[in-house]
Amino acid sequence: MNVQVIPTPGVFLGADTIICAYSPLRLNAAVPGAAYLWSTGSSDGHIDVAVSGTYWLEVNLEGCIVSDTISITAEPAPDIDLGGDRDICPGQEIMLDATHEPNSSYLWNTGDTTPVITAREAGVYSVRVTSRYQCTGTDSVLLTYYPRPLVTLGADTTICEDVPLLLSAYHVHADSVVWSGGSVGERLPVQYGGTYIARGINKCGTGADTVLVMSGSLKNVQIRSIVS
16 A cells, blocks of 8 residues: 655645725735636635635645635725816916825925915826825826906096097906996996096906096197197
């Protein structure tokens, strides 16, 4: 009678552990000549795990069967949301908040390492957040400079009796123009002298200009012209 002693296969999947879900862990138990059966149904020599759960492996080496079990906790990447791209007005301060769970670390492209920063200038702001389990998540936001309105009424002028004058407000970046008398629009017909103010308005504030309209007599203007 020949008796063959089969050495007991050594199977160890490792200690229970925590992984990042986006970085699968390879479980491997290479025993030459053995047959494998995993809890997932696989018969390969290894499996890649990215989902929390308990995994076991049964190794059969010529009738000698051993097994091992490991518990895996798959942590998701930090879900960071700085909000959508948006405009920033002159002098405005925008709080960017990347706060995650306790014991997380932060690194902004500005060099800041706090969970919240204050943006005062246009540009791209990005942050990398690392959780206590060393899982990382990133996000970025674009802040675009949006100026206040600029309004120009031109030089002071004179209005003649019975000849209406049309004031025009030339503007840039104004969503609407409101005159000192309450009229709305780029142009304002006037019949009398006075001080007129036009205000351009947008989401960042207002810009204004003033023009002085002096009253004059068309008859006097014609006489002065003849005398001269």
